[in-house]
Amino acid sequence: MASSSRTIVDQKDYDLFKNLSSNWWNNPDMKLLRSTCNLFVPYICEKIQESYENKPLHSLRILEVGCAGGFLTEGLAQAGCNVVAIDVNKELIEIAKAHLDLDSSLPKIIYLTESIEEHCIENRQKYDVVLSNFVLEHVDEHDYFIKCCSDCLKPSGLLFISTIAKTFWSWICTIVLLEYILGIVPLGAHDYYKYINASDAECIIRSYGFAIKNTRGIFCNLLNKTSFFVPTNAFAYIIFAARNAE
Numbered sequence: 468m469a470s471s472s473r474t475i476v477d478q479k480d481y482d483l484f485k486n487l488s489s490n491w492w493n494n495p496d497m498k499l500l501r502s503t504c505n506l507f508v509p510y511i512c513e514k515i516q517e518s519y520e521n522k523p524l525h526s527l528r529i530l531e532v533g534c535a536g537g538f539l540t541e542g543l544a545q546a547g548c549n550v551v552a553i554d555v556n557k558e559l560i561e562i563a564k565a566h567l568d569l570d571s572s573l574p575k576i577i578y579l580t581e582s583i584e585e586h587c588i589e590n591r592q593k594y595d596v597v598l599s600n601f602v603l604e605h606v607d608e609h610d611y612f613i614k615c616c617s618d619c620l621k622p623s624g625l626l627f628i629s630t631i632a633k634t635f636w637s638w639i640c641t642i643v644l645l646e647y648i649l650g651i652v653p654l655g656a657h658d659y660y661k662y663i664n665a666s667d668a669e670c671i672i673r674s675y676g677f678a679i680k681n682t683r684g685i686f687c688n689l690l691n692k693t694s695f696f697v698p699t700n701a702f703a704y705i706i707f708a709a710r711n712a713e
């Protein structure tokens with residue numbers, strides 16, 4: 468692991484994810500996150516193929532940052548992507564590796580216990596695509612996190628970042644309902660002050676030389692724990708950006 472002088476990992480979040488790790492794939496409360504990953508896989512693959520003129524997905528180097536137990540990673544691998552997936556949480560990477568071993572039909576995935584701030588030191592301009600799915604709302608410094616993701620991309624690479632908006636409605640849904648009323652997510656799992664609106668995240672992404680190609684709002688039905696795209700970014704969203712694009 469490369470040494471890094473700067474870390475943006477929150478110790479409280481590290482412990483929270485460590486505690487969730489043993490039951491990651493069997494926890495019914497994770498259905499919401501899995502449903503969002505299932506929604507994103509075809510969207511992400513379609514955007515990658517459009518941008519790289521239908522190059523085979525396996526020929527592109529894809530980095531997933533903050534892969535946790537591997538919901539999105541496995542979905543992408545099943546769709547034919549060649550993925551390196553990193554997470555700072557050692558316990559979750561072990562769970563992701565163990566789950567991958569259960570299914571011999573899955574293509575190889577490289578899982579590494581590493582933060583993005585460590586990974587970017589020795590992997591500058593290495594990847595065609597960098598993805599981060601619901602990680603930004605867990606990091607202390609949005610700008611530095613996005614910079615580290617951007618550093619790992621080739622000059623014409625693609626970036627996908629999803630996170631939770633900083634609005635009254637997202638607070639009601641993700642903290643009041645999910646944590647306090649329904650108990651689907653442990654208390655303290657989300658920190659409203661780390662949420663960021665799509666326009667602010669887009670602004671940071673643009674400052675690293677990207678053009679925003681598409682931003683899609685997401686909403687979740689908390690009763691049946693399914694996610695779908697909506698025409699507002701007021702709850703959560705995924706940003707798709709490309710460097711050197713007009």
Ligand SMILES: C[S@@+](CC[C@H](N)C(=O)[O-])C[C@H]1O[C@@H](n2cnc3c(N)ncnc32)[C@H](O)[C@@H]1O
Nearest residue numbers: 533534535538539554555556582583600601602
């Ligand atoms: C909500 S989970 C992500 C879910 C996952 N992307 C998925 O699609 O299933 C957030 C993850 O981000 C990881 N994380 C937080 N800060 C990180 C950093 N700076 N570098 C790498 N991983 C990080 C946490 O350890 C945690 O596993």
